[in-house]
Amino acid sequence: MHRRRSYLYSFIICLAGLGLFIFQTEPQILHLSSSGWGWVTAMSGAAVLLTVFTFQLPPQGNGLSLDSSIYLACIFIFGAPSALLVLLLSSIVLLFIEWGTTPLWKHLSNFAVYSIMITSAAFIFSWFGGRQGPLLSSHLAAYLCAMAIYFILNLLLVGFFYYIVFRENLYTTLKEMLTDAVLAYLCTLVLSLVLTVLLFYNGITGLALFLGLSVLISYSFKRLFSMYRDIEERANRDQRTGLFNHSYFEAALEEEMRKSQASGSVLSLAMIDIDDFKKYNDHFGHLKGDGLIVFLAELLKRETGATNIIVSRYGGEEFTLLMPGYDAVTARQFIENLRKTLNNSIFEGSEIFPQGCLAFSAGVAGYQPDVHFKSELVDHADQALYYAKKQGKNMVHVYGNQSLLERDIDFSQDVRDIEQQLNLFMYKDLETFKHSKRVFRYAMDISELLALDNLSKRQFTLGALIHDIGKLEIPWGILNKKDKLSPEEWEMVKWHVTWGKEMALTNDKYKDLAPYIELHHERYDGKGYPYGFKGEEIPRLCRMLTIIDSFDAMTTERPYQPTKSFAEAIVELRACAGSQFDPELTELFIGYIEARELRSSDAAM
Known part of the structure; x- marks a missing residue:
């Protein structure tokens, strides 16, 4: 269903974008001079280079490139037809560069979206009295309005895609996109004015200077995002086990509950506690006890590696498994398999346990629409865990399942x-x-x-x-x-x-x-x-x-x-x-x- 909606939306966008492209460029292609084609080629190469240097923005990691500054500068100096031809050539080059990695329909959709944005920005620029050529301070309103409509259309077209395909809340999606990208977009729009000045007065030298500056900015953003991810990773990970920590679990639980409530998808939470851990700790010491915690953490990482399950260390010898797409029954079966795997695992000193092997007790709780707070779901899983302990340990109990x-x-x-x-x-x-x-x-x-x-x-x-x-x-x-x-x-x-x-x-x-x-x-x-x-x-x-x-x-x-x-x-x-x-x-x-x-x-x- 999601794929069908995405194809339908892309088809509509493609029809609109291709129609605008043909309408704008048909009279221009036959009459473009050799000098004009030279500039189109140079600007296309610049757009490709800046697209290759796409960078990500914290905190969500949304991708952004500075190629829009190329298209906007083309509008201000050469007009919409030339900007669209630059888009066409750069899109063809990128199609060959990304052949086999990006579906053709995504290339077409991207081309269509840019066509709509370029055409609309050019129309607004002319409507507010803007003139092609040098940057004129007397026509500042025309530049600002053209850049604004370019930015707004980009926001709306992408936001509607997420709304139609994934049924995300439109207001929330647009708000998050705006918050994440507004500074980078402002940077792009200002750079388009800088490029306009450089192109008009310095020609190809100005374009080279602009590319050097833009590549350095893109590289700086890449480094910034890499540093951000490194700090985020350290903040979200438990240092001893490498699993997500309690704070990350709380945030992830809230987000997954929000998604389940919005889409009606199933979600389960499992809480795991190592049985008789204190006895092992007292007998072998805290260093060995930490080793047991790490051993179970590695088992959990290995067994959940091919799933979308989020494993966290809740505290001490307790772990949580946040399980999107699992109802209580399938979640219980998954945790039961984990329990048996642990029972059969060899670990030094496991013979002192009452069960004669490593064991854990677990509680599973399925999310219900009338659970409004994450603490309620945690409490349900915790109560199921308490019941599993009360029944003799080394078992998995689902919240609400008692004789x-x-x-x-x-x-x-x-x-x-x-x-x-x-x-x-x-x-x-x-x-x-x-x-x-x-x-x-x-x-x-x-x-x-x-x-x-x-x-x-x-x-x-x-x-x-x-x-x-x-x-x-x-x-x-x-x-x-x-x-x-x-x-x-x-x-x-x-x-x-x-x-x-x-x-x-x-x-x-x-x-x-x-x-x-x-x-x-x-x-x-x-x-x-x-x-x-x-x-x-x-x-x-x-x-x-x-x-x-x-x-x-x-x-x-x-x-x-x-x-x-x-x-x-x-x-x-x-x-x-x-x-x-x-x-x-x-x-x-x-x-x-x-x-x-x-x-x-x-x-x-």
Whole structure:
């Protein structure tokens, strides 16, 4: 699909560019003097030389050459037809130089893009009163506008290519290109004016001087980029293992999540931890322990060398594998093969390990669209790793894959642990304690109604139970105030979602509950807090928790609002559906409440 779009876009550009070329050069070719052809040939050679000396710009490494200064100077002195003939000759030479390395369609596309830029710049130059010949300060606006349209068209034509072919965000693409290339383009445009002066007054000598200056500038940029890459490489690499370091991993994870969200492609993250590393370190010393870390790093580099997997040293004996294009199943299989390879590897002292061989435990987490922050995906992989360790080590566990019995036991224990923490509300705010228990019971029923998988059920119900834990940080006087809260007090109350999230993140067992705590006051219309997420930017179960939380708040006595009956609360839910609440989930919850009330009425009769 990408290739088809690129060919279509290139075909359209080629038609436009070739059409403009023929229209502009047809009357000129037959009437060009021998002197004119001599200049065309000389300028073509200069353009080829500057194209060969293409350099890269930090930080992205986008390629840029100074050949545009040749074409612009041709426009200012000789006119568009001559500039287009210079483009034609230089393109033919480059076609032979790059034969077999660059596809023909790319040469044609490049030629067409330059034709459009040259023709448009020449038109603007004439339209603003520019005259071919020496550089005239009285016509400065014409030079500036011609150079501006040349630059803008280059930016737009390349930007649209990335937008159409790769579905990149057009604004972001153009912004990045502009940021990366603006100084180099300004340099090119100024050089075109310098060349105009040199050509008119010094002829071929001026062209030679200009080429010497341009080649030196290109070489300097090459050296600068090489130095930048060397410094970047050192900054992004772990010195001991040669793998990417933690900082690079964080940046790469954020970028890959952005790409997955934009394109819908799969992405997985694996975390690896050497089993019983402390025992080996204590027995053989830190020097041998470092050798073991390097040994595993070399294995990871070797086994992932033919893939696009990004391997990093996360810290100590932990490693991360960022796996674009791998879903959780294929990622697990890949890591499982790595584990077996390590088990079968010979390394001095491996007999002291409980497994009798080198081993690691690993956790795998697949990216989901409702994961907004990179820390969430890391937490998921970390929890899967924790579970793998808990199950006896030397195994790979996928986040959310537990046996039914283990889930039930863990869930019951988690409920007891959270309730112990909520008991602190007994002395501070008994109503918050009761509210949390009621919301938990609602969530249990709704999880059955939604037929949630076991992992989602655990997260949803425990998230409902702990969602107001951050209110423990709110002063007693504000929590129990009978009158309406002041704006300052209300702002403090709103902080409970952030405080609660931070409290959950202190315990590895409850990290995955953080979104329910933090996002249960977001609104469907984007007017909630703390982030103002809108619609499906809010995880589906967090949207449901918002409905349950609000319904219970409306139907129980609160010091700062009147209590509503179930019927009145249902009317309020429907009135706020589409603004505060998800309309579909609102109707589902209302159906559940009405059915429950009907069952209660029948039982009473």
